[in-house]
Amino acid sequence: MEKLTIRDIANMAHVSTATVSNYLNGNYDRMSLTTRRRLTEIISNTNYHPNSIARNLAKNENKTIGVSIADITNPFTSQVLSGIYEQCDNYNYRVLFTNANNSEQKEMDNITRLQNEGVAGIIVDPVNPDSPIYQSLSNDNTVMVDRQSTELIIDTVATDNVNSVQKLINQMQAKDYNNIYFVTWPFQNISTRNQRYQGFIKATKYSTLNHLVTVPHHGKSVEYQQFKQNLATIMTQKGDDKIGFFCMNARVFLRLVQAMQQLHFSYPQDYGVATYEEFDWMKVMTPPISCIRQDSFSIGTIAMDILQQKIAKKNSTQPQLKLIPTQQILRQSF
């Protein structure tokens, strides 16, 4: 079972390679009906498939877009990828996949590699959107998703962090929570976290950092004990205030609830709680959790839409920021 080439088919059909090529590209008006039929038959019998590498080289175009993902393991990210793929499929692009596993170095390598492949465009879900490595990217053929950099140099599509947090906090306020805390991982200059905090501030108008609770990444550390201590203090000093917590993401939320349990506090009696991100299990907790659902699939499709347009008409414009609205899921956790 040797690899068949266009020449083999041409020989079998007693025509030239040009005719076969025309057939393959659907230029049926350039041949007689008889040869057309012969070709269809031979090709199907022989199970011949044109070599797309050679085809790409000849046409000097590469209908593939490269994707650099910070961490494919993140469920949010895989939904984005799902959207990207769907749209690539629609536009007839293949997707070259790449995963940085949260390493900036790896991401750098991946992007360079993608560029060498001569892909038509690149979509990057950045490890650290403020890393200087993105400076080398051209806005003509790349789009960033999910996290946005502080200074926008590449078209970016992300969720509307500020607004969605602000509005959810407003809901808590409407239920008389007048003492609300923002629960987060250490900031580390990650834009996502900052923006969510901004939304929090816009709603609460707090002017100090007193309403910020930091959760360490690891559960068994000294910092974790401190974190629990913080919570204890907050809860004992609250007086008659209805006290609320807004969590920056689901993992932080889990840590909070866990710590609160250990302190023998439970929601919504002792405190109200809500979180960014939505997962299946939130509606099964007792009581179910109010949260913010991001439309991550759309982030993927829209990113590809933008990319495709840029590739088509190559007049470069100013980098744009496209914010995707979220959805409020109100349940009984506050």
Next chain:
Amino acid sequence: MEKLTIRDIANMAHVSTATVSNYLNGNYDRMSLTTRRRLTEIISNTNYHPNSIARNLAKNENKTIGVSIADITNPFTSQVLSGIYEQCDNYNYRVLFTNANNSEQKEMDNITRLQNEGVAGIIVDPVNPDSPIYQSLSNDNTVMVDRQSTELIIDTVATDNVNSVQKLINQMQAKDYNNIYFVTWPFQNISTRNQRYQGFIKATKYSTLNHLVTVPHHGKSVEYQQFKQNLATIMTQKGDDKIGFFCMNARVFLRLVQAMQQLHFSYPQDYGVATYEEFDWMKVMTPPISCIRQDSFSIGTIAMDILQQKIAKKNSTQPQLKLIPTQQILRQSF
């Protein structure tokens, strides 16, 4: 900023393209130190990158493996993909990504497309492993992951469903649960579900289907009411038996707990429970959940290992089934 070719570099360095090519491929012994230095400088200044399409064509090899994923949105699957990518990276293969979104038709299209691309190998996470479409695949250059077909025609790497379930059930039995139910989605001939059930049977030795609880996919259906009714009956008729439930996966588990809550039963007082799959939230539930952790990352890497070996030495052997062991996470849910 035009695309540079190897010829451009050759001209700038006043050498032939062959020399540049040699340089690019590390054959430094074939040129003088001076030209070598000139080349390094020119290439770095000019930011030239060889066109890998052309290179592939010339070498007549295609260092890419195609991946067909049933549903990238599944967190388990994205870990597998993560493993696949990591190993592809090590072996210097690029990965062409493809997502079927749970549609057999789409999967079929994707695989065909991958084959047309002339990829060196294919890894498929099948929508339905018993679909006839896999008959057209050659075991010489493809590996299946996650789900296994009833008759093995392609090398497959999957988690050890039977053993891991059996052993976890044994743990429940050791705690005097002598009335255990297997909770699952409708079978639909999905091998994964069947195997987990087999493990259940091996441990419990039940000879009838009386210990099978089926959960409908959708929550608001007539079937769902029936499911709840089933649970109610089981719980009221249990007498003094310690009653346990083993859930086939996390979603089923959530449904079960939810329904039990509505019926005002809670674990571990009224019933014991454990589940396949592990998620973050399981250790935060009250009390935390005992479960089975799959090593999905390894499934990915090992699949690529096998594929790489097959590609290297192309002597075809009998299709093999590689079972990846799991890990028991014992907590307080039973």
Next chain:
DNA sequence: CTGTTAGCGCATTCAT
């Protein structure tokens, strides 16, 4: 050490 040349598999004028 370096250059010439002939492909890799296909697309695309330009003839006929």
Next chain:
DNA sequence: ATGAATGCGCTAACAG
């Protein structure tokens, strides 16, 4: 309606 010839960017003998 069909074919011959040329080139896409690079590699790999083979010469020199």
